[in-house]
Amino acid sequence: MTARTGPTRVMVAMSGGVDSSVAAALLLEAGYEVVGVTLRLWGGESDSGCCAVSDVDDARRVADALGIDHHVFNLGDHFDAMVVGPYVADHAAGRTPNPCIECNRHVKFGRLMDRAGALGFGLLATGHHARVVQRPDGTRRIARAADAGKDQSYVLNMLDQDQLAGLILPIGDLTKAEVRRRATALGLRTADKPDSQDVCFITRQHGREDFLGRRIAVTPGRVLDGSGAEVGSVSAVELVTIGQRRGMALAGGVGPRFAVDVDVAGATVTVGPVGDLMVDTTPVESFSWADAPVDGMVLVQTSAHGSSDPAVLDGDVVRWSEPHMKVAPGQSVVFYDGDEVLGGSIARRA
Amino acid sequence: MDGVYLDHAASTPARPEVVEAMLPWLAEHPGNPSGSHAVARAARRAIDDARDLVAALVGAQPGEVVFTSGGTEADNLAVDGVVRSTGCLPVCSAVEHPAVLAPVADAGGIVVPTDEGGRIDLGALAEVLSSVDGIGLVSVMLANNETGVVNDLESVAALLAEAAPDAVLHTDAVQAVAWMDLTEACRSAGLVSLTGHKFGGPKGAGALVVRSGVPLAPVLRGGGQERERRSGTQNVPAIVGLGEAARLVVADRSATLQRVGALRDRLEAGLLAAVSGSHTTVPVGTSRTPAVAHLWFDGIESESLLFLMERDGISASAGSSCASGAQEPSHVLAAMGVGRGSALGSLRLSLGHASDDGDVDHALAVIPSAVSRLRRHDPVGGPT
Numbered sequence: 001m002t003a004r005t006g007p008t009r010v011m012v013a014m015s016g017g018v019d020s021s022v023a024a025a026l027l028l029e030a031g032y033e034v035v036g037v038t039l040r041l042w043g044g045e046s047d048s049g050c051c052a053v054s055d056v057d058d059a060r061r062v063a064d065a066l067g068i069d070h071h072v073f074n075l076g077d078h079f080d081a082m083v084v085g086p087y088v089a090d091h092a093a094g095r096t097p098n099p100c101i102e103c104n105r106h107v108k109f110g111r112l113m114d115r116a117g118a119l120g121f122g123l124l125a126t127g128h129h130a131r132v133v134q135r136p137d138g139t140r141r142i143a144r145a146a147d148a149g150k151d152q153s154y155v156l157n158m159l160d161q162d163q164l165a166g167l168i169l170p171i172g173d174l175t176k177a178e179v180r181r182r183a184t185a186l187g188l189r190t191a192d193k194p195d196s197q198d199v200c201f202i203t204r205q206h207g208r209e210d211f212l213g214r215r216i217a218v219t220p221g222r223v224l225d226g227s228g229a230e231v232g233s234v235s236a237v238e239l240v241t242i243g244q245r246r247g248m249a250l251a252g253g254v255g256p257r258f259a260v261d262v263d264v265a266g267a268t269v270t271v272g273p274v275g276d277l278m279v280d281t282t283p284v285e286s287f288s289w290a291d292a293p294v295d296g297m298v299l300v301q302t303s304a305h306g307s308s309d310p311a312v313l314d315g316d317v318v319r320w321s322e323p324h325m326k327v328a329p330g331q332s333v334v335f336y337d338g339d340e341v342l343g344g345s346i347a348r349r350a
Numbered sequence: 351m352d353g354v355y356l357d358h359a360a361s362t363p364a365r366p367e368v369v370e371a372m373l374p375w376l377a378e379h380p381g382n383p384s385g386s387h388a389v390a391r392a393a394r395r396a397i398d399d400a401r402d403l404v405a406a407l408v409g410a411q412p413g414e415v416v417f418t419s420g421g422t423e424a425d426n427l428a429v430d431g432v433v434r435s436t437g438c439l440p441v442c443s444a445v446e447h448p449a450v451l452a453p454v455a456d457a458g459g460i461v462v463p464t465d466e467g468g469r470i471d472l473g474a475l476a477e478v479l480s481s482v483d484g485i486g487l488v489s490v491m492l493a494n495n496e497t498g499v500v501n502d503l504e505s506v507a508a509l510l511a512e513a514a515p516d517a518v519l520h521t522d523a524v525q526a527v528a529w530m531d532l533t534e535a536c537r538s539a540g541l542v543s544l545t546g547h548k549f550g551g552p553k554g555a556g557a558l559v560v561r562s563g564v565p566l567a568p569v570l571r572g573g574g575q576e577r578e579r580r581s582g583t584q585n586v587p588a589i590v591g592l593g594e595a596a597r598l599v600v601a602d603r604s605a606t607l608q609r610v611g612a613l614r615d616r617l618e619a620g621l622l623a624a625v626s627g628s629h630t631t632v633p634v635g636t637s638r639t640p641a642v643a644h645l646w647f648d649g650i651e652s653e654s655l656l657f658l659m660e661r662d663g664i665s666a667s668a669g670s671s672c673a674s675g676a677q678e679p680s681h682v683l684a685a686m687g688v689g690r691g692s693a694l695g696s697l698r699l700s701l702g703h704a705s706d707d708g709d710v711d712h713a714l715a716v717i718p719s720a721v722s723r724l725r726r727h728d729p730v731g732g733p734t
Contacts, residue, residue, distance in 0.1 A: 040676035056676075073653050074676035077694075118727035119657050 009033045010168060011116040012125040013108060014063065014070070016055030018190040019171055020127030021062040022182045026170040027125055028066055035121070036063040036070040039112065041079040041103070042201040058190050065188060075111050082106035084201060092216040094264035094349075095330030096241045098155070098304075099199050101344075105158045105288075113166060123168050128152045131172035132164055133340065139291045140164035142341040147175040154304050157334040157344030158288040209239055221267040223248045225257070226276065237262060240269050242328035243277060260326060278323040283350050284316055284333045289343035299336040302327045302347070308336050316348075353663035354709045358548075358702030359495055359525060359642060360667060364591065365550035365703065371594040372552060375587035383584050384575060393586050400593025407596040408523075408542055409533030410559045416579045417557050417589050421524040423569075424543035424558035425449035427580065428520040429489060431566035432541070433457045438486020438517075441478060443470040443501075444685035447522055450489050451681075460485075467636035468499040468686045472509060479513035487518050492535055493526035496669065496682040496698060497632050498642030500526070500535075507538030518564050524548055524556075528599055528703070529607050529639040540564040546588065550703055551595030555588035610701050611640030617699060617710045618643040624718040631688060631696060646688070646696040650724040653677050655697060658720040664713055666699050 010027050014020045014036040027034045038059040056072060063070035083102045090097040108126065116124045129145035130153040142159060145151040159167065171179050183191035202208050212218070213236065221237030222230050232249040234240055240248070244259040248269065260277050261270040282302070287293065299308040300318055302325075310321040318333060327333060327347040335342040355363070364372075381393035397417065405412040418424045429440050430453050440459035442450050445468050454461065460482065462475045470490050479485060488510060493500050503521055510517050520541035523532055528549040536542045541564060545556030560566050560579060572581030599606075622628050627648030632638055647655070652668035656677075659666060669680030683693040699713065 071653075071657060072676040074678065076676075077690075114727075115651075115654055118654060118724055120661075 009035070009121045010123040010125050011112075011119070011121040012036050013112060013127075014038050014059035015127065015196075016058035016062075016190065016193075017127065017196060018183050018188070018193050019129065019179055020059070021188045021190045022174075022179045022186075023125055023127040023170040024062065024068065025066055025182065025186050025188070027168065028068065030170075032123075034066075034068045036060075036066075036068055037112070037116075038070070038072050039079075039107065040072055040074045041076055041107065042084070043076050044201060058193065062188055062190055065186075073112065073115070075107055078111050079103065079107055082110070088212060088215045090330050091212050091238050092264075094238060094262050096328040097330040098332050099201075101155050101158070101332050104155055109159060109163050109167070113163060117166070123166055125168040125170055127171055128156060128169050129172060129176070130156050130169050132167055132169055141290045141337075143172075144339040146173050147177075149305075150176045152304070153336075153339075153341050154301055154332065154334050157332060157341050159290065159341075160288065161291055164290065209236065212236075212239060219264070219267045221269055223250065223269045223271055226270065226272045231257075231271065234269055237264055237267050237269060242326050277326045279326045280320055280323060282318040282320070282324065282327045282333060283348050284318055284345035285348040286346040287343060288345070290341060294335060294337075294342045298342060299338070301334045301336060302331060316345075353665060354712045356664060356666040356699040356701065356705070356709065356713060358705070359498070359698065359700035361547045361553065362528075362550050362702045363704060364547070364552050365595060365598055367598060368551055368591045368594045372587040372591040375590050379586075381586075383586060384573060393584075397584050397586055397589045397593075400589045400596075403593040403596040403600075404544075404557050405559075407527065407532060407600055408536060408544070408559045410542075410561065413577065414559050414561055415557050416560055416576045417555065417584055417592075418580060419554055419585070420547070420556040421447070421522065421543055421545035422449040423580075424545065424556050425489075425520075425522055426453050427558050427566070427569050428541040428543060429453035429457065429459075429487060430569050431560075431579075432487040432518055432520075432564070434567035434569075435565040436486045437484075439482065439484045440487040440489065441475070441485050442489040443491065445494055445496075445499075445682045446489060446491055447495055447524070450491070450520075450522055454489065464685050466687050467633050468494055468497055468682060469501050469636070470506065472505060475506070476509055476513060479509070479517075485514055485517050487520060488514070489520040489522065491522040491525075492530065492532075493523070493639045494682060495525045496642075496680055497644045497686075498525065498639040498700075499632055500530070500637040500639060502637070503535060503538055526639065527596075528603065529610075529641055531603070541566075546592035546595050549595055549599050552588045552591040555585050555592040557592070606703055607640050610703070610705060613705055613707065613710050614640055614643050614699075614701055617701075617713055618645070620710070620714040621645060621717060624714065625721050628721075629692075631683065631686070641701050643699040643701075644696065645699075646692045647721050648695065650695050650721055652694060652696055654724050655695075655717075655720055658723065659716060662712075662716040662720070664716055666697060668696050668698060669693065 010032045012024045038056050060070045083099050087097050087099045113124050129150040131143045133143045134140050142153050142156045144153045202211050218236030218238050221234045223232035225231045234248050240259050240262050257271040259269050260272045298313050300311045301308040312319045329347050329349045331347045332344055333347050334344045379392050381389035383394040383397050401412045401415045404415045440454045440457050442454045444461050444463050463471050465471055490501050490506050518540040521539040522543045524545050527544050540561045542559040547553040568579050570581045575581050629646050631644040668677050680693050
């Protein structure tokens, strides 16, 4: 990685984790003028991810060790409005959103990127495991990380050409083990810090049900089998996710059954054997494209670390080449050309 | 210090005389003031000299001065000390420092609203005093830390004398010391909090003045220092520095406040003239210290403005900061009825003893162009 001509001031989003710590260090080595920023997004209870004071402290102390300035930006109002509010509303409507993707869309690569530009930074960097690649025609795409197991291209599916032109992903060419080795070699205090996996505003102690239960009126629901017979019950139909197996008071003895359909308005959940989860098509909406819209044969990924499977994108329907696990409405459905992200969409109800 | 420092309400540089006075008490004179030998007695004499100076600053008797680690401890001791001693219900204004608000909340106390200038609403206070029994402490800050707005403690005291004669008046005078004659302004307050680093003294030393007869239980217990009101070995060098700062501020306050007040007025008027869509947060005519210019600008976020100002060498702040260092929406502006959107674009420029015309010139050169730049590039509008 070498500093290009043009803008050489980079704002690096530092979460307090090892990836963004090393990202900042690599940018410095490459000769950029680097300023670190940590976002304060969530004022409520938290035990992980982007928001805890201890994570801010880690980011600040890494910045101190690297000799770069570090600022904390409070984008909490925007996070509430664009991530937490829709997360709650989506669940109330029976969808299963991915708040980290919405945070990337509206906060990190929305407000923060805009602010970086206004403050004179032509480039924003993050510690995501993914790469920005430039094609022969000059357009850019997100590509999968060198470390396939840590690849985060899926959660960066919404980036367009303007955003890609202003983005650096310094650690995309490194494996996680290499990232940690670099951190250790640099003496960074985050070298051995565990990865955060969870949604930052949901605590391990209280969980998603508690969080949503305090914010939406939940409806007890009936659980039906494919023939319409009542076989169980749930305390909150809004919190049931397609593919869920537990928490539905199902009697045993008939083999595992999974939630295959959730009807919030009708307060019913339909369960069936795993075969009932397989579908030929997945309807989608809310497209975003790296460059021009794409149709036809693509690879499609429907969860952060799932496989990518061949399908034909036909308007607003994904037609799978082989039967595919049903995708919960609200989940991101991301289109790839080989290892490169073409764009993304959101699964909708049929 | 490099650059232009306009955050004196957060902390001031220690004055050179203060640093000079403190140094011998770090290594040369190691005594513990509670000891009996000559080395200890020297330390005892040093903090008692400082006690005389702080007493003179406030218009109190030396025995009424309780040294603390700073303003927060003094505020906590005032509220908790009276509540623990009497079992009373505490009351405070909505714009108090969190060091008052938190212990009042913990004691189940009552928060009284303010007018749009951020001064306690005397009618609302009267209503509370007449309708609630058991109120034994009323805490009203002398000058606000965000806006510099000054409360009329005499009116509060007069109300108390009539409606709750047994209640103690506490005032957090932390932001007032450099700018107001406390012997006048605080004469009716039974408890007065102050801290050294807001008026040219060091961090780590403050005081609670406890007038005789005020019931107060200690919060920190142990060796019984400070006449059983605050245990713990006194921070001798910092207390010596606090005393020296008190001496200096009494000696030159009237000249300083004239000079700094003129700087502040020029800064404020200059910004209002140079930046369209700029507003003073405090209504014109509201009594305030001469040190603070508190403004808000349409269509920008103060975090971005502060970032650009820092790059051009100006240190300032907006609302209050949380533990992470992020700017937080201000409870003071909320109490004054300032909308959240306006509060997000607010800026506090606070001057101090060492501020000069060059600082004001630089601020007037930097801030208007920074605001225009942000309005061009990052207008706060709809969500992305």
